[in-house]
Every structure is written in structure tokens, then in C-alpha cells.
Amino acid sequence: MNEINFLPLSGIAVIVLGFAMRFNPLLVVTAAGLVTGFAVGIDFIALIATFGEKFMNSRQLASFLLILPVIAILERYGLQQRAKTWVASIKGATTSRILSIYFVVRECAAALGLINLAGQAQTVRPLLAPMAVGAAANQYGDLPQAVKDMIGAHAAACDNIAVFFGEDIFIAFGAVLLMDAFLKENGIAGIEPLHIGLWAIPTAIAALVVHLFRLARFEAKIRTEIARCQQQTKQASATDDSTTMFKEGSL
Structure with missing residues (x-):
């Protein structure tokens, strides 16, 4: 042996x-x-x-590593500030509309195989999130940090969800080919990548409708969160004033 x-x-x-x-x-x-x-x-x-x-x-790894310093240099020279200023100059621009437009474009691009056309590092953080925050600031004034974080989280979610459901429509996507190979290895015939891509379209449309509905309600959520933060600030200020008066009275 x-x-x-x-x-x-x-x-x-x-x-x-x-x-x-x-x-x-x-x-x-x-x-x-x-x-x-x-x-x-x-x-x-x-x-x-x-x-x-x-x-x-795998030269794409080197390309990905080059993106980070390029974006860092652009941000250092005011990329986010320019994005906020540009959005503030557009009449009718709201956070929900900006995120909705990006979601539609991102999912359609992913369905065509253009997955690397945008992304978290090269688009969401330096452009999309500042534009969405700028639109909200243009409407409601100075925003609490909690609201800025919430808008940034929704911007990141738009990119993730749009790519996740859009990329399965592209028949040359790795996951589609993997599913096709898995089915054939297990004796399930008659399923081609084109069939998988076609059956992914209803799911992508459903994700589009659901997320656009969520984004349509997002403006109300922003107003509610701003009011909550302002109320907490007033309560904290009133507590501090009461504490100060109590100490002065004790003296």
C-alpha cells in the first residue's frame, strides 16, 4: 500500500x-x-x-490597485466638494432621484456585462455619496452626521443591489457559466446560459421596482431622521442648561 x-x-x-x-x-x-x-x-x-x-x-488585480491612489489624489484636490457644488446648482435634484437614476443605470450596465463601469471605490464614495448628501443639504441645510451616514449607506446599497441582480442577466458572467456547468455535470440537460440569463430578467425587474419604491420613501425617512436628531440636540442642550443652573444655584 x-x-x-x-x-x-x-x-x-x-x-x-x-x-x-x-x-x-x-x-x-x-x-x-x-x-x-x-x-x-x-x-x-x-x-x-x-x-x-x-x-x-490576472492583470485586473493591478488595475484595481491603481484605482485607489488615483481616487485618493482626486479627493485630495476637491472631487467630493465639486460634486456637492454641482448637485446644489441643479434645480429639482433630490437624494432619492440621484440614487434612483444611478440604480437604473448601474443595473442596466451590469446586465450588459459592464460590471466594472462603476463601483464602490471609484464611483460611490467619491461621487455618488457626496452628490446625494449635497442634494439633501441643499434641501434641508446642515445635516447631522447620522443622516450623512444613512445616505452614504443607501448609496452603497444601490451599487451592491443593482450589480447583484443585473449581472446574472449577462450570459458570459462567471456565475452564470458556473451554474450552467454545475447543471450539466449533474445530468440536467437542456439548460443553456441564455436560459439562465432570461430567467434572471424577472428577478432583476422585481429588484428594480422594490428598490425604487424604497428610494421614493427615502426622502420622508431623511426628514424624520433630521427631526429626531434635532430633537435629541434640543433635549441635550436643555439638560446641560438645567445642570448649569442647578450648579450655579448650589453655589
């Missing part, structure tokens, strides 16, 4: 130990790859060449 060689599994132990010690995930995965390569007897030069080949085959 041949003995089982557990050395190739040593990389798993490195990953478990590294994540348990909360080391940098990139360093942990790289170390696990090196340990596994040495365990199976791959030459060091060949192992490094394999790392380089896999990295070059």
Missing part, C-alpha cells in the same frame, strides 16, 4: 496559522504558495516563474 504524502497540504496549515495570527493576508497566501511549492518539489526559479505567470494572467 502506498503511503499518503501529506506534505502538499502544509500550505493549508500555513494559511490557518497565518489568519489565526492575523498576519497580512497577501503575505500569508504567498507564504502558503511557497511552502506548497517546496513541499511538492518545485524548483525555486520555476516556482517564482509560476507566481509571475499567474499574476500576469
Whole structure:
């Protein structure tokens, strides 16, 4: 009976130990790859060449890393302020309308396979959220931080939900191809990626209708939250005044 060689599994132990010690995930995965390569007897030069080949085959990773410093530089030079100012100059612009338009465009773009056309890092944080906050500030004046955070959360949700339900319509999307392969491997024939994409359309439309309805009610929620924050501020101010008067009376 041949003995089982557990050395190739040593990389798993490195990953478990590294994540348990909360080391940098990139360093942990790289170390696990090196340990596994040495365990199976791959030459060091060949192992490094394999790392380089896999990295070059996934050049989108480098593109994603380049987005972050570019957005940081744009924000440093006033991208968010310019977005707020531009929205404030548009008559009739409201938070709900801005988020609704973005949701429709984002879901339609995802359905066409343009998933990387926008996103959290390159669109939501530097543009969409400031524009939505600027529209609310133009209507209601200075906003409490809780309201700004709520608007930012809804802006992020618009992007996530629109992409999640829109991308399944695109038949070349990875998840669609994975479902197609899974069905064929399990003997379920007659299902093609086109069928999966077509059956994803009703779900995407339902998500669009539901979320647009939620956004239509969002303006009322903003007004309610502003009133609640103002009431809390007044109560806190009244409490402070009462405490001050009590201390002065005691003296």
C-alpha cells in the first residue's frame, strides 16, 4: 500500500496559522504558495516563474490597485466638494432621484456585462455619496452626521443591489457559466446560459421596482431622521442648561 504524502497540504496549515495570527493576508497566501511549492518539489526559479505567470494572467488585480491612489489624489484636490457644488446648482435634484437614476443605470450596465463601469471605490464614495448628501443639504441645510451616514449607506446599497441582480442577466458572467456547468455535470440537460440569463430578467425587474419604491420613501425617512436628531440636540442642550443652573444655584 502506498503511503499518503501529506506534505502538499502544509500550505493549508500555513494559511490557518497565518489568519489565526492575523498576519497580512497577501503575505500569508504567498507564504502558503511557497511552502506548497517546496513541499511538492518545485524548483525555486520555476516556482517564482509560476507566481509571475499567474499574476500576469490576472492583470485586473493591478488595475484595481491603481484605482485607489488615483481616487485618493482626486479627493485630495476637491472631487467630493465639486460634486456637492454641482448637485446644489441643479434645480429639482433630490437624494432619492440621484440614487434612483444611478440604480437604473448601474443595473442596466451590469446586465450588459459592464460590471466594472462603476463601483464602490471609484464611483460611490467619491461621487455618488457626496452628490446625494449635497442634494439633501441643499434641501434641508446642515445635516447631522447620522443622516450623512444613512445616505452614504443607501448609496452603497444601490451599487451592491443593482450589480447583484443585473449581472446574472449577462450570459458570459462567471456565475452564470458556473451554474450552467454545475447543471450539466449533474445530468440536467437542456439548460443553456441564455436560459439562465432570461430567467434572471424577472428577478432583476422585481429588484428594480422594490428598490425604487424604497428610494421614493427615502426622502420622508431623511426628514424624520433630521427631526429626531434635532430633537435629541434640543433635549441635550436643555439638560446641560438645567445642570448649569442647578450648579450655579448650589453655589
